Amino acid sequence: MNYLDILKNSPDMVSPGISACQGCGGELVLRRVLQVAGENTIVAVPPGCMAGSGVVGWSHDSGMKIPVHIPLLDNTASFLSGLSHIYRRSGREDVNIVAIAGDGASADCGFQSLSGAAERGEHMLYVCYDNEGYMNTGYQRSSTTTEGSRTSTTPLGRRFSGKQQPQKYVPLIMSMHGAAYCATATPANMPDLIRKIQKGLAASKTGFAYLHVFSPCPTGWSFAPDRTIEVARRAVKSNMFPLWERDGDGWTLNYVNERPIPVSEFVEGIGKFSKLSERQLASIQRAADERYAAVSALASIQNRA
């Protein structure tokens, strides 16, 4: 089915009135994932932008039409592991077990539990919406923040300007856990995202499925809310965020980038990059080149086999 038909025919599982910012990439990801997953789903949304925007609920009210829990910032994958075992044990493997977690809950303090669950092959779909920082608490740095970014804990100071370290490239680390499925996606490539959600849900019936979704944040990154899709598209075209997947058959590069744009075009118009030094820009370019080369090489190994 065409992805538009899928979305047209799948009801939204999230309350319409949540308080995510205009142009939020994360909200788009959350809604699409749960639309595809449907009502036979249990979702965990740890502290972060999505939980903060009210999708878990307030007081006696739920923010969703499906069962939802806000686990701890650092135990989403472990909490869902236990739940998933019980659903399998009671013969209800049809229930989708899904996590929608930010990069802090996935790549930083939640990384240990995420890694553990992936290594154990726990049956779930874990979606990381990566907006490169702790956006709901005022944009503090995370390990996935791009080098040189201005955040509230990596300010543009006289001595140190922006984040001093390169970004941790989490999806490739996750792919080395022997997961049933591992992929990257962005809201700018919707057919690809919907296909990967479907594939991830199917894989979650036999093992651990991980989806790392690039989720631009207009508020924290300082760009106009109507540019979210464009920013995500440029991330792919500049190789900042290559699209790939690894399943039982091996690696596939989903967007073969024959003429990448320079990362200077990606960072353009994004306020958090406004004071990048030449050295920082060169370092970001190197990281993007290396990332694409690595994923291409992995995909070519698969092709030869």
Next chain:
Amino acid sequence: MGSIRVLTGNYAAAEAAALCRPDLISAYPITPQSSVVEHLSELVHNGELDAELVQVESEHSAMSVVQGAAAGGARTFTATSAQGLALMYEPYFRMSTLRLPMVMAIATREMTSPETIWSGQQDAISVRDAGWIQMFCDSNQEIVDMIIQGYMLSEHPQVCLPVNICYDGFYSSHLTCGVDMPTQEEVDAFLPPRSANHSALLDPRSPLALDPMTPGELLMNYRRNHLAAMQRALEVIEETDRKFAAAFGRSYGGLIEEYRCDDAELVLITLGGMTGAGKDAVDESRERGIRAGLIKLRFYRPFPAARLASALRGKRAFCVVDRSVCFGWNCGPMYVELRSALENCGSYARFSAIGGLGGADISVADMARVIDRLNDIKDRPGEYGTLWLMKDQEAEV
């Protein structure tokens, strides 16, 4: 009719947990608890126990996995010690405040620093205000019986709280003794099936938000209910002890055990494995004409204030022996609690004793020294300085 088996405390705990038919076990190894996990893994791998076994990368995840399973309606089990308990504190607190029942064994161990792996009760005592029921054992038989009772108590509709069954690391966890192990049929008949009183909180068939943002007034309501459940547990503990005695012929006295207290003037108050040495010292002092008795505190949370006050009524002097410290009070933590439990505390001659930290022994001689000091001060009510049960320490009378 069960069989007599020779088991370490850890094996006894594992066997008892298995008899309770947990749906899921998740744990991470740590000295001195590791053989609990090892033995349960053995039972599952040999097909003797039908349970999900989730071998995680940390105690934080162990508690999180059982939390997820409990939210799915499961009966669960885990075990830990010291640093592992400290690491799991975050989901540990949440287990009780989500009011999810479960049983966790703690082979108690001293907290680092200084670096140590040996016995002590500082770990469990340090988390006494995290909302769990905490029970302390002093024999391997008691470990078995209390794990079984623990599930009944934890899942009781009037309680609905997780339960710690604590026993001294190494002293109980590693020492073998004969244990009368109930049969599966006996335990099945005693414990109600899990599904009878609990269903999944997270289920697409009845969608709800588990733990949405909660305003203060509502949160206070939850806390008040939690405290009320703890108070109801005081009665459910006594009732469970009676039910267990009727089914298995063993009673432990419920919240506290009183030993030779009826005509005692002086009372030792103990917790966990030190109790045996205390009872020996009481027996010896009785032979010397000293009217000593002993109270073993069995439940630390909820704190059995009324039973303790009643057991101490008419006595002249008491000492609380703690295997942990209370940093702000220059004495043992159980001593602080006991003082709060007694309206007429000032009418007793009393002191705190601290011993057995970091694997140090609490000997019969130590307990005898405590009794002798109580005998010296019994006619002069008041508080006397903390006694450290160390070889080179003089009593500070």
